Amino acid sequence: MSAWLEIKDLSAKVGEKEILKGLSLSVGKGEIHVLMGPNGSGKSTLSNVLCGDPMYEVTGGSVTFKGKDLLAESIEERACDGIFMAFQRPVEIPGVTMTTFMKYALNARRRAAGLSEMDAVSFIKRLKIRAKAFDISEEMLKRPVNVGFSGGEKKRMENLQMAVLEPDFCILDEMDAGLDVDAVKVAGAGVQIMRGPERTFFVISHNIGFLREQIKPDFVHILVGGRVVANGGTELMDEVEKNGFSRFYKEA
Amino acid sequence: MTQNTEKRTVVDVAERETKTLVETVLSAETVVSVGKGASLTHYRLAEDAENALTVRLDAGASYTLITLALGTGKLRIAADLAGEGAVCRSDVVYAATDDEVLSLQTDFTHNADKTVSRQLVKGAANGRAKASFEGRILIPYDKKEIDGSQQHRALLLSRDCEIAAVPRLEIYADDVKCAHGSAVGSLNAEQLYYMRARGLDESEARRLLTTAFLNEVLDGIRDEALRSDWEAQTAERIGL
Numbered sequence: 001m002s003a004w005l006e007i008k009d010l011s012a013k014v015g016e017k018e019i020l021k022g023l024s025l026s027v028g029k030g031e032i033h034v035l036m037g038p039n040g041s042g043k044s045t046l047s048n049v050l051c052g053d054p055m056y057e058v059t060g061g062s063v064t065f066k067g068k069d070l071l072a073e074s075i076e077e078r079a080c081d082g083i084f085m086a087f088q089r090p091v092e093i094p095g096v097t098m099t100t101f102m103k104y105a106l107n108a109r110r111r112a113a114g115l116s117e118m119d120a121v122s123f124i125k126r127l128k129i130r131a132k133a134f135d136i137s138e139e140m141l142k143r144p145v146n147v148g149f150s151g152g153e154k155k156r157m158e159n160l161q162m163a164v165l166e167p168d169f170c171i172l173d174e175m176d177a178g179l180d181v182d183a184v185k186v187a188g189a190g191v192q193i194m195r196g197p198e199r200t201f202f203v204i205s206h207n208i209g210f211l212r213e214q215i216k217p218d219f220v221h222i223l224v225g226g227r228v229v230a231n232g233g234t235e236l237m238d239e240v241e242k243n244g245f246s247r248f249y250k251e252a
Numbered sequence: 253m254t255q256n257t258e259k260r261t262v263v264d265v266a267e268r269e270t271k272t273l274v275e276t277v278l279s280a281e282t283v284v285s286v287g288k289g290a291s292l293t294h295y296r297l298a299e300d301a302e303n304a305l306t307v308r309l310d311a312g313a314s315y316t317l318i319t320l321a322l323g324t325g326k327l328r329i330a331a332d333l334a335g336e337g338a339v340c341r342s343d344v345v346y347a348a349t350d351d352e353v354l355s356l357q358t359d360f361t362h363n364a365d366k367t368v369s370r371q372l373v374k375g376a377a378n379g380r381a382k383a384s385f386e387g388r389i390l391i392p393y394d395k396k397e398i399d400g401s402q403q404h405r406a407l408l409l410s411r412d413c414e415i416a417a418v419p420r421l422e423i424y425a426d427d428v429k430c431a432h433g434s435a436v437g438s439l440n441a442e443q444l445y446y447m448r449a450r451g452l453d454e455s456e457a458r459r460l461l462t463t464a465f466l467n468e469v470l471d472g473i474r475d476e477a478l479r480s481d482w483e484a485q486t487a488e489r490i491g492l
Contacts, residue, residue, distance in 0.1 A: 051449050054441070075448035084449075091446045095464025101450070104460065108451040144464075161450065 002064045004029045004200065005169065010061035011226075012049045019045040021226035022061065029168075030197040034211055034237070035204045037223030038245050043204045044088065046223075047171045051085050052078050065169070079105075080112035084167030086158035086190070088174045093145035098157065101145050102127060102164050109165060130163040133193060135186070152183030159190035170194070171202040176210045188214025208241045224248045265290040267310075274478065278303040286313040288335065295473055296320070297482065299489075304328040311335030311364070318472055320482050321346040321354060322489045330359040333367035343469045344373045348381035348413075349491040358387045358402075365396045374469050375406040376462055377413035378491050384416040389432070393424035404434040407465060409458070409490070459492035 005027040012020040020042045027033060035043045049056050050063065052075035063070040070078060093101065107117040118126075131141055134156045146154050155175055162170055176187045188210065191201055203215050211217060212234070220236040221228050222245065229248045230236060239247070254273070255262045261279040265271050267287040275282070275296040282305040286292045289312040296305075300323040309315055313335060321327055321344060331340045340360065348354040360369045369389065377383045389400045406415045417434040439461050447457035466486055473479040 053445055053449075055445075074454075075445065076451055076453045079449055079451040087446065087449075091440075091442045093443055093446070093461070093464070095467060096460055100460075101447070104452050104456060105447075105450040108453065108456065112451070165450065 002067070003027060004066065006062075006064040007046075008062045008064075010046070010049070010063060011059045012045060012056045013059055014045070014056050018059070019056075019226050020049065020061075023223070023227050024061075025221060025228055027200060027202075029200055031219060032191070032195065032201045032203065032215060032217045034215065034217040034220045035202060035223055036206070036220065036237070036240055036245075037248075041223040042226040043223055044173055045226075047085055047173050047202065047204065050078075050171065051075060051083060076108065077112075079167075080109045082168040083171070084162055084165060084169065085171040085173060086155070086162060086175055088177065090146050090154045090158055092147045094147050096145050097142055098145050098160075099124075099127060099141045102161065105161070105165060127164060131160055133163065134159050134189060136160055151178045152180065152187075155179065155183065155187055159187075162190050163194060166194075168199050169202075170199065171204075173204050174206075175203070176205055176207045184210060185214075191215055208237050211237060222248045263292070263294075265292045265313075274475075280304070282306070284308070284315070286310065286315050286338075288312055290314075292316070293474075294318070295475075295478065297485075298322070298325055298327055299485075300324050302326045305330065307331045307340070309333050309335060309338035309340055309367075312337045314339045315341070316472075317342040318469065319344045320470065320486065321356060322486065323348060324352040324354060326355050328357045328359070331361070331369065333360065333362050333369060334364055335367075336364045337366045338364060339368045341370045343371070343472060344375075345466050345469045345486060346373070346375040346383060346385075347377075347466065347486055347490040348375075348383050349378035349489065350381060351379070352381045354381070354383045356383075356385045358385075359390070360388070360400065360402075361390045361392075362395055362398045362400060363392065365398070367395075368399045369401070371402040372469060373402075373404045373406075374466055375404075375415065376409055376466060376490055377406070377415050378409040380410075380412045382414045382416075384418070385434075386418040386420070387432075388420040388422065389430065391423045391425045391428055391430070395425045396427040398425060398428045398430070400428070400430045402432040405465075406436045407462060408436060408438050409462065409492075455492065459487060462490065462492055463487050 003026040007025040010020050010023045176184045222230040259280050261282045263284045265286045268289045270291045272293040278301045284307040286309050288310045291314040294317045296319045298321040385404050387402050391398050404417050415436050419432045419434050444457050470483050
């Protein structure tokens with residue numbers, strides 16, 4: 001029987017450039033995994049391939065998620081199946097408020113699960129309570145998605161979307177990157193609030209202090225050259241902190 | 253203030269009067285005159301319509317026009333900024349789908365000093381529709397302190413639709429501020445990916461992005477019931 005999420009020999013390219021070159025990884029339910037690796041090693045590519053970004057072309061391998069062939073599903077089917085990515089650079093959507101956007105997204109998931117749409121009152125209540133947890137004002141919810149927000153505000157909005165949609169596989173792509181000291185302190189709030197036996201996280205970051213203090217992972221994987229070259233626990237983070245990725249290059 | 257026949261609609265707003273006019277059935281010709289210091293807000297729904305609108309603005313007059321053009325049609329909007337300090341704002345949304353053919357022509361003439369014109373035209377074409385926008389701003393040589401702008405933005409929603417844009421500025425005066433721009437493109441792939449990654453299906457994401465784009469103009473309608481009605485009609489007519 002395969003794992004909850006089983007990635008086998010996955011290869012993918014963008015344009016003519018091969019980025020993932022036979023990547024394999026087994027992930028269980030309720031676990032927190034950290035992906036580390038030098039720039040260009042394939043961390044973001046893996047995240048986007050799992051979400052179905054049409055920019056990338058899968059050239060080999062397989063991904064099984066909850067027993068299903070993930071790569072055969074559309075972007076929205078994967079989202080409705082519980083995959084969520086907090087984007088490194090969330091796009092701005094002028095003319096669509098965060099409230100409207102979340103209502104559409106939540107109801108799309110409910111329809112896919114065979115549930116009726118959520119009534120307006122329950123939805124607003126759910127949105128407001130969760131917004132509070134990330135220090136997001138009601139006024140911010142009425143503004144167009146990400147338009148005019150600072151880097152820190154955008155990351156809080158990604159956290160909010162994760163909390164509202166309650167996915168069970170969450171990918172956080174450099175949640176702490178480009179933030180000031182105070183913003184970094186709350187970038188991991190989503191993981192802290194939402195971690196539990198039913199939910200798995202993939203966290204990509206170069207910031208070992210952030211990972212150690214806020215994420216507290218169960219497993220750490222090192223990616224080099226489009227493959228996973230080492231699997232372990234937090235001791236791998238300690239090693240990267242001391243010696244960088246040099247040892248792993250040799251193993252790649 | 254209005255006289256109405258099938259051929260011709262005449263609208264006169266007297267000096268210092270303030271009026272709002274909603275026009276949903278268009279004659280072949282509409283003639284509007286806004287008197288000294290008067291103000292007219294004019295909303296028009298042009299559904300499969302052929303109409304030529306001419307507007308004359310006296311000194312200090314203010315005219316705000318929002319036009320929603322749907323389906324096959326031919327529209328012309330000509331404004332004569334005849335009196336000093338007249339201000340004309342004309343925003344248009346156009347949308348065509350299937351085999352519809354829609355053309356919009358605007359012609360604004362700054363015939364007096366210190367006159368201001370503002371045009372925002374936003375459109376979308378789907379199916380095999382063909383849409384065209386031709387906009388002229390004319391500023392005669394002896395006019396002073398003129399301020400004109402014309403912006404056109406449009407979305408191509410299918411491979412087989414066409415949108416043509418011809419902005420024409422004819423400026424013979426020196427003391428002029430005049431800006432124009434035109435951009436025609438497809439929906440943004442990154443926005444679509446982001447929305448689908450949250451669970452919206454592709455057609456829902458496309459509809460939401462397109463209506464958000466067009467509603468920038470319709471949001472200017474101050475009557476809430478009218479605004480939501482026209483927004484709904486636009487979404488439906490474009491086949492999303």
